[in-house]
Amino acid sequence: MPPTALTTTEFSRRSLLRWSAVAGGGAALLGGCGTKEAPATPAPGAIPPKGRTVWSACVVNCGSRCPLRLQVQDGTVVRVLPDDTGDDSLLGRQIRACVRGRNMRQRIYNPDRIKKPLKRVGKRGEGKWQEISWEEAFDLFAKKLRYTIDTYGNEAIFKTYGSGVWNAHIAYSGGWKRLFNLLGGSLDYYGNYSYGQIGTCTKYHYGADDEQMSNSFEDAATNSRLLVLWGNNPQETRMSGGGNTFTSLWAHKRSDLRIVVVDPRYSDSASLLADEWIAPRPGTDAALVAGMAYVMVTENLHDQKFLDEYCSGFDEEHMPAGVPKGNSYKSYLLGEGKDRTKKTPAWASRITGVPEATIVKFARELATTKPANITQGWGPQRHANGENIARAIYTLAAMTGNVGIPGGGTGGREGYYWPVTQWFPDGDNPVEASISFYGWTDAIVRGPEMTATADGVRGVDKLSTGIKFMLSYGGNVLASQHGDVNRTKEIVSDESLCEFICVVDNQMTASAQLADLVLPDTTAAERWDLIPSEYTGDMAYLIMGEKAVEPLFDSKPAYDMCTEIAKRMGVEKEFTEGRTLEGWARHMQAETVKEHPDFPDFETLRKKGVHRYQNPDGLTVALKEFREDPKKNPLATPSGKIEIFSSDLWELAKTWTFRDPLPGDEITALPVHLDTWEGAVEARSNEKYPLQVIGHHFKGRTHSTYGNLAYNREAHPQKAWMNSLDAADRGIKNGDRILVFNDRGRLTVPVMVTPRIMPGVVSVPQGAWLERGPDGTDHGGVVNILTSQHPTPLSKGNAQHTVLAQVQLATDVPDGVGRPTPRAGSPV
Ligand SMILES: Nc1nc2c(c(=O)[nH]1)N[C@H]1C(S)=C(S)[C@@H](COP(=O)(O)OP(=O)(O)OC[C@H]3O[C@@H](n4cnc5c(=O)[nH]c(N)nc54)[C@H](O)[C@@H]3O)O[C@H]1N2
Ligand SMILES: Nc1nc2c(c(=O)[nH]1)N[C@H]1C(S)=C(S)[C@@H](COP(=O)(O)OP(=O)(O)OC[C@H]3O[C@@H](n4cnc5c(=O)[nH]c(N)nc54)[C@H](O)[C@@H]3O)O[C@H]1N2
Ligand SMILES: [Mo]
Numbered sequence: 020m021p022p023t024a025l026t027t028t029e030f031s032r033r034s035l036l037r038w039s040a041v042a043g044g045g046a047a048l049l050g051g052c053g054t055k056e057a058p059a060t061p062a063p064g065a066i067p068p069k070g071r072t073v074w075s076a077c078v079v080n081c082g083s084r085c086p087l088r089l090q091v092q093d094g095t096v097v098r099v100l101p102d103d104t105g106d107d108s109l110l111g112r113q114i115r116a117c118v119r120g121r122n123m124r125q126r127i128y129n130p131d132r133i134k135k136p137l138k139r140v141g142k143r144g145e146g147k148w149q150e151i152s153w154e155e156a157f158d159l160f161a162k163k164l165r166y167t168i169d170t171y172g173n174e175a176i177f178k179t180y181g182s183g184v185w186n187a188h189i190a191y192s193g194g195w196k197r198l199f200n201l202l203g204g205s206l207d208y209y210g211n212y213s214y215g216q217i218g219t220c221t222k223y224h225y226g227a228d229d230e231q232m233s234n235s236f237e238d239a240a241t242n243s244r245l246l247v248l249w250g251n252n253p254q255e256t257r258m259s260g261g262g263n264t265f266t267s268l269w270a271h272k273r274s275d276l277r278i279v280v281v282d283p284r285y286s287d288s289a290s291l292l293a294d295e296w297i298a299p300r301p302g303t304d305a306a307l308v309a310g311m312a313y314v315m316v317t318e319n320l321h322d323q324k325f326l327d328e329y330c331s332g333f334d335e336e337h338m339p340a341g342v343p344k345g346n347s348y349k350s351y352l353l354g355e356g357k358d359r360t361k362k363t364p365a366w367a368s369r370i371t372g373v374p375e376a377t378i379v380k381f382a383r384e385l386a387t388t389k390p391a392n393i394t395q396g397w398g399p400q401r402h403a404n405g406e407n408i409a410r411a412i413y414t415l416a417a418m419t420g421n422v423g424i425p426g427g428g429t430g431g432r433e434g435y436y437w438p439v440t441q442w443f444p445d446g447d448n449p450v451e452a453s454i455s456f457y458g459w460t461d462a463i464v465r466g467p468e469m470t471a472t473a474d475g476v477r478g479v480d481k482l483s484t485g486i487k488f489m490l491s492y493g494g495n496v497l498a499s500q501h502g503d504v505n506r507t508k509e510i511v512s513d514e515s516l517c518e519f520i521c522v523v524d525n526q527m528t529a530s531a532q533l534a535d536l537v538l539p540d541t542t543a544a545e546r547w548d549l550i551p552s553e554y555t556g557d558m559a560y561l562i563m564g565e566k567a568v569e570p571l572f573d574s575k576p577a578y579d580m581c582t583e584i585a586k587r588m589g590v591e592k593e594f595t596e597g598r599t600l601e602g603w604a605r606h607m608q609a610e611t612v613k614e615h616p617d618f619p620d621f622e623t624l625r626k627k628g629v630h631r632y633q634n635p636d637g638l639t640v641a642l643k644e645f646r647e648d649p650k651k652n653p654l655a656t657p658s659g660k661i662e663i664f665s666s667d668l669w670e671l672a673k674t675w676t677f678r679d680p681l682p683g684d685e686i687t688a689l690p691v692h693l694d695t696w697e698g699a700v701e702a703r704s705n706e707k708y709p710l711q712v713i714g715h716h717f718k719g720r721t722h723s724t725y726g727n728l729a730y731n732r733e734a735h736p737q738k739a740w741m742n743s744l745d746a747a748d749r750g751i752k753n754g755d756r757i758l759v760f761n762d763r764g765r766l767t768v769p770v771m772v773t774p775r776i777m778p779g780v781v782s783v784p785q786g787a788w789l790e791r792g793p794d795g796t797d798h799g800g801v802v803n804i805l806t807s808q809h810p811t812p813l814s815k816g817n818a819q820h821t822v823l824a825q826v827q828l829a830t831d832v833p834d835g836v837g838r839p840t841p842r843a844g845s846p847v
Contacts (some may be wrong), residue, residue: 025379070097073567074628076550077120078543079721080182080213083259084553084787085116086562086629087123089544094568096544099123100335102260104629109237109269110558113145114261114629120735125728126542127571131526133539134572143520144512144533153575159536160588163519166201167488173450175487176205180212181219181659183524183724187564188549189443189603193492193523193540193577194594196445201590204450206486209477211456213396213502214470215816216405217431223665224410225429225642226655230351231413233428235396235556235639237433238265239276242426242638245388246270248280249412251396251432254287255718261555262431267292275387279381281307282398282527284715284740284782297381298777299371301711302402302821305411306692310367311382313352320386323419328416329649331656332664332689339658339666348414348663348689362692370692370699372777377814386419390426398715403695403818404683405811410690417661423646425638434641436634440551441610443527443603451478455815459712460501460510460808462486463517473676475815491522491530492577493540495723498529499789502806502819504797505764508533523577526727527791539574547574547604549611557634557639561611562625566601576600595671636653664688668813684812696809697823708761708823710745710781714802717784726788737800737837738771740778740782741826745771751828758829759783761805761822767829769798769837781826785819790836798836 043457070092075084088100105113106216136156136234141147150687151159160365167175176199199205210218217230222236225231225300236253239246248267271292272732280289281297281304289296298308315321326333334349344357349724354361365380385391393416400409413430421427428434454462462469466485471475476482491497497520501507510516511533522534531537548564570576578600585594598606612618619627644652651661657666669688677684683695694700702711720726721734739757751757753772758765759781768783778781783802790799797804 020559038408044114047221048288072100073565074563074625075544075567076187076562076564077123078184078187078548078550079724080185081119081256081258081262081721082554083257083262084114084186084550084555084562085120085261087113087116087120087581088628089123089567091567094724096124096127096568100169102629104627106632109266111242111631112260112265112558114259114555114560116260117130117258117718119258119719119725119731122725122728122730123542123544125730126526126725127544129526131727132571133527133531133537133574135539137537139535142512143514143535144280144508146532148537152324153573156536156538157580157583157587160521160584161490161797164584164588167519171484171613173199173203174206174482175484176490177208177459177462177486177488178205178490178492179459179494179496180208181492181496182544182722183493183495185462186553188441188551188607189545189578189600190543190546190548190576192445194443194445195490195492195577196448197443197586198581198590198594199734200446200448200586201585201593202588204448206450206462206482207448207453208456208459210814210816211452212817212819214400214432215456215814216402216811217395217397217409219814220406220410221431221817223656224413224662227841231429231431231641232434233416233431233641234392234425235434236263236270236394236433236521238425238638238640239392239433240266240270241274243276243390243392244426245385245391246278247385247391247393248278248282248288248292249393249395250282250305250398251394252282252286252288252398252715253433254291256396256716257554259555261552261560263554263556263560268558276790277315283713283780284717284778290775297373297377299373300714300777301780302408302695302698303371303692304408305379305397305690306362306367306370306414307373308411308690309352309362309387309692310364310371310378310800311415312348312418313362313367314364314379314382315386316349316352318383320383320473321418325420325422326417326464329422329645330661330663331658331666332662333418338664339669342664342666342775346522346664346688351689351691370694372699372779385415388421389421390424391419391421392428393421393430394428395430396432398713398820400821401817403681403698403809403811403821404685404693405816406813406819407690407693408689411692413664414690417573417663419640422661423481423640423642429641431641433554433556434559434639435554436632436636436639438551438559438632439614440561441607441614443607453477454482455810457502457808457810457817457822458815459486459489461509463489471745472674473678475810485516487518489517489520491520491524491534493524494655495528495530497522497533499723499803500786500809502817503763504613504789505795506799506808522581525574528723533597538580539572541570541574541576545570545574549604549607556638559634561630561632563628564604565616565625568783576604663690671813681809686812695821697807697821702823705823708825709779710824710825710826711779712759712783712805712822713780713782713820714804714806715782717786719784720786723788724784726786737768737784737787739768739800740776741770741772742776742778742780743772743774744772745781745826749827751826756829756832757826759805759824759826761824763807765796766800766804767796767798767836781824792833792836798832800837
């Protein structure tokens with residue numbers, strides 16, 4: 020953490036004034052609620068003279084989970100310390116927080132904290148607010164909820180995806196779904212922005228309802244000879260010392276384990292771990308797989324025995340009944356299928372940009388080095404027809420016979436152990452309809468037109484209403500994280516469509532600026548909770564989340580908000596079951612003991628901070644039982660086998676239709692490569708927008724969370740990555756501010772000119788804070804200004820890494836944009 024940055028006190032005083040002036044509430048915001056000054060940090064090494072140390076955690080969705088020891092003095096958090104339990108062993112390691120979590124004080128005491136309930140007074144999105152009392156806020160929420168149910172029915176209520184509070188046992192739900200369920204339910208969503216495509220297609224390939232996770236990195240570090248990180252960047256996306264940043268480094272320590280990274284970017288994982296970097300053009304992995312598979316088949320390197328026994332659809336001898344000849348994967352590879360094209364390395368090279376010789380060498384290495392673990396991240400599947408891409412990578416694991424054995428893997432993401440623990444009970448949702456997580460903007464505009472076969476509506480044949488009441492809790496999708504920010508803004512701003520929007524957050528985000536009612540939540544340091552580990556491999560744990568300090572300003576935990584609203588809706592008793600928030604934390608501790616008899620009592624847990632579970636299996640080897648006995652332990656696919664040719668998708672393809680279809684909008688039974696809209700092949704012929712833009716998940720933030728913290732912004736400034744050749748073509752130098760644009764929007768951002776990204780590709784790290792200029796151009800570097808809402812064919816999900824755009828030097832940039840100071844209140 021840089022010692023030279025403004026002290027927290029200095030920047031907060033300045034920015035508070037600025038914030039209150041812009042937010043329109045004026046002095047009232049400062050005066051009315053009692054401003055809490057951000058406390059100064061004690062000198063390094065100084066121990067607070069009096070006070071206590073309390074266990075808390077960072078609860079954002081980076082996919083890891085870090086305990087934080089908060090030193091509290093006079094009711095203020097004065098220092099954040101990391102875990103001091105555990106050791107340096109693989110399964111007992113200390114769970115040291117990354118720099119984001121270590122900087123938690125800047126989030127707790129941030130000038131952007133929402134201090135009182137705010138009611139919109141101007142037009143939606145205009146940024147004019149009036150402070151109101153909690154009583155008024157609860158009455159307004161309850162009135163709008165009652166009106167929506169009476170007028171449109173419960174299907175008109177929608178809680179958006181939000182990952183700001185992820186998997187804390189109580190605050191994850193916050194109580195909102197339980198409240199809605201008690202009142203007749205709400206429209207649900209399925210899938211998520213993280214792994215929407217792989218999470219849906221896996222049912223057809225492996226028979227699993229979610230992604231088919233692979234072996235753990237602990238297993239890879241112990242048993243693999245080759246580890247392929249395929250669009251997987253654990254050094255940046257799993258930065259907790261408890262998570263895969265540590266275990267993948269552990270794997271790297273083994274000199275007899277080779278690590279290959281497949282990524283258009285030379286990511287931090289490539290730089291820290293890889294023996295070899297292979298760079299395909301974004302969205303072309305299914306072609307790279309086909310080229311490699313062609314080499315394996317023609318050189319007879321594939322595991323025919325495994326394919327015969329465990330898979331369906333690899334060759335013509337193993338096809339479901341009734342499917343015409345030429346539809347197996349092998350026929351596709353050998354040019355004996357519909358397209359009559361051999362998937363030679365030369366063919367794959369033309370599409371992917373990977374040299375032919377590299378494809379051949381990589382195929383041979385993968386087929387002959389055993390066991391090998393291919394772990395795909397979620398970058399490859401966040402593309403147009405990402406479903407086929409994910410299934411193609413799965414297929415390589417089967418062709419090499421690596422599924423279900425130590426050191427091998429399924430081709431999915433690295434596995435983990437998650438013990439059964441107790442969650443705050445949401446109850447059952449009486450509304451049967453659900454939409455894709457990505458379909459909510461469409462459901463606002465044209466809900467009643469949305470159907471099962473054209474829009475992926477589930478539970479009913481079609482929706483009965485559009486979304487009229489929307490709650491965003493711990494999310495920033497209204498203005499930043501969903502595709503096509505400009506279209507989203509237009510839809511969300513239309514007060515005649517969705518009639519009421521409430522945002523519950525602890526920072527004044529761009530999404531909050533689009534609400535009718537903004538409710539100030541606490542941070543994790545101001546409430547009780549129990550907090551589980553997440554993607555932490557075979558080391559699972561639970562962290563005590565103690566209320567370290569009283570809620571700041573006039574904030575309240577979401578549970579307390581829901582309780583008050585439940586009271587007004589006549590369901591308080593059913594909602595609380597007589598428990599306070601702390602009461603629920605104690606109750607869940609007691610329930611957890613029933614599952615895990617050695618789980619500590621509440622007071623012991625407060626002292627101990629972190630409870631570690633033993634994984635009964637030792638190391639996670641996915642689909643072990645299936646491998647051992649596929650007859651006794653079949654998969655839940657129609658054939659009971661891995662369906663490289665999916666018979667269900669074969670049928671689905673005949674009945675599903677597409678609205679405004681674009682190239683690549685196809686459901687195929689085989690995981691074939693398709694040239695898609697705004698894909699690598701189109702880029703070559705598109706003179707207006709020749710560059711592919713992706714938006715990698717970035718170490719300075721978790722999405723937009725932590726993106727308004729001065730230290731984080733200084734340590735990890737927002738920069739687009741661009742190849743030196745593309746920059747030279749455009750007269751762009753390292754550090755210049757560039758304009759990135761397409762027909763959907765425009766952003767400016769400083770550029771890092773580098774050979775660490777392949778030519779033709781630009782990456783704008785996703786999740787920056789929006790900074791609109793007068794003409795609507797964003798100067799914060801929000802990549803979703805450029806992305807599309809066009810859904811993927813099967814999951815109706817987010818192709819947010821599929822974008823074509825153009826870049827030039829930026830001009831007319833307003834003064835002061837992108838400074839390492841928070842800017843809450845800037846126009847949305
Ligand atoms: N272009 C592009 N877009 C993407 C992605 C991409 O790769 N490319 N990735 C997608 C993915 S995988 C995801 S998961 C989504 C994430 O999208 P979001 O879930 O919207 O993630 P954040 O932007 O971090 O928003 C979380 C919000 O929660 C708030 N928050 C934090 N703590 C608390 C709390 O204790 N209480 C409350 N009430 N709020 C809190 C934060 O202040 C923040 O505003 O973005 C998606 N968007
Ligand atoms: N620091 C930090 N950590 C995070 C998050 C964060 O915002 N910040 N977000 C968290 C969340 S919610 C999620 S879902 C995960 C996201 O985890 P991922 O989805 O795995 O992360 P991405 O950065 O989108 O993609 C991983 C890598 O894939 C590459 N990639 C993009 N397109 C392609 C492609 O077509 N082919 C190939 N082979 N590679 C491609 C990217 O360059 C990137 O290095 O990370 C989590 N961890
Ligand atoms: Mo995610």
